[in-house]
Amino acid sequence: MIHFFRGRQTASLMRVAMVALLVVFFKDAWATGGACSGGGQTFTITLPATVSVPRDAAVGSLLTTWVASPAATNYWSCSENNDNGLVYAKMGPLFTASSGVNTTYSGATVAVFNTNVPGIGVAVAANVATLNGWAGWQVLASGTTLSYFGYGPFSGSWAGGSRVAVALVKTAAQLTSGGTVSGGQVAYVYPATSYNAGYQYTNLSVKYVTTPVNIVPLTCTTPDVNVPMGTFKTTDFPNVGSLSSNPASFTVQFLNCPAGAAVSGTQAGVIHSIQYRIDPTSGTLATNVAALIGTPSATGVGIQLFTASGSVFPLSTLQSLSGYNSATGGNYTIPLTARYYRTGTVTAGPANSTMTLTVSYQ
Template identity: 75%
Template sequence: MTVAYGGGPAVYVYDTNVPGIGIARAANGYLSNYGWAGWQASASYHNASNIARAGVGLVTGSFTAGAQVAVALVKTSAQITAGGTVTGGQVIYAYPATSYNAAYEFPNLAVKYVTTPVQIIPLTCTTLDVNVPMGTFKTTDFPSVGSLSPNPANFTVQFLNCPAGTAVSGTQAGVVHTIQYRIDPTNGTLATNVAALSGSPSATGVGIQLFNSAGAVFPLSTFATLSGYNSTSGGDYSIPMTARYYRTGTITAGAANTTMTLTVSYQ
């Protein structure tokens, strides 16, 4: 994996000790007789790198040398789950050179560029699979379209170990401000907010509807805000809900199961 910086060549991204986090470096060398060399890629991670070269030819007399260094952490996987602390240490060892001939290099003027440890905190909650026993019902329990199963099935959606953090001054970084969640029926809907059943064979003429703790229909495939979330303290949160069968048409007996997916958004 490579990234580009400053219009220069692609810079390789090296793995760090934290899974999913890489590090990229680039440097721009300077010699007063030649000016800036331009941003260049560097050698292997944490090893010596004489990338502060600036021109070709022998320099006589006194001169000024220096370097600019850019270091960036790069996300290298779709999801960072474990977190950890990226080890600090030397990332670039730069020294002036007037050519690629070792006779004209000046390692005694080397400058070592080091980073301090960086803590990576996954800003996500832990969610658990939920199995909801719906119960067994007769077709006569649903006298008409729109009828609900008589006994609601209670369950809880849990958000555990939700992140907390301190915002970076002047930015939105460093902390989750709002958590939203959405429940999507795997097999689509039979009617508004009524999840279709899955499996074959299965009952027909019924679907499953969700309700919040106040007894109102829970909108499917629509984000809701996790009420009470505190971005300073994080913590555990529970959403009590119920599920009921909902008649949508002519009923035939059979298994009446379905699956739904919980999606969480952090902002």
């Protein structure tokens, strides 16, 4: 009895072991239903060596045209056995931090990633080819999230390929300084087999690298201006609205404005337009009359500006720099005059004011 019982127990253990072996064998046969070879290429996407950027160009402005790598469908050769074939595209490793800005390329919304130059981003789009043909341009979501394009299940052989396009994009409202955008690998693409990419052939990656780009902010030089207003008596302003005699003449200067040629389809190459405004530091006492600063100070008067034609210059209002020529650049001046303007009861004292010139380059 005891001998018989032990024999049955041994047979049961053998059957269990055989079943376990069959399960392992079956799983292994399914998972190795495909294999890939090929890849290893590195493609250089050549961007412009220098890009001139208007300092205040709109966020999201395209700064280079899109540059795409060659299109080929035979970078990899893969085989499947009732399995799924996939091609993965991944961002990086050079730039992987999202800027929060998007652009578009060939109908696809493409995320823009921060580069090493503040205010300048890079957009990368990928397109891959499988048995289904070209998948269409797709955004590469991040440095750690894979985008995949695939088909299946399928049994047989297939060839795969890829293509990547790159552009630079402005990501900040104001470009405060230039610099060189580093060159390096911005994306890579590789094949995989089995459902959920059980086998990813990262060793067969096709890599895409970009060339360095020097970023040059475009601005004019705007020197500070000191305007001597002269000395006046309180009796020189008999009524509210009275103006001082002897207007003080001065000019607002835009010097060394750069010239260039616009890059078609982008906001790069030249300053397309210049706008400016003059804002009183301490606000206004009346419409277009700047308040005085300092303690002690005269009261009952402010400062009003006038154009060369004698009309009141509108404060805190954007004006276009007329006559500006982006093709020639150069120096430009705006002639103005300043006069005291009575706003109330006038008392003697220093009568100083400051104003700020703000310039917008588009």
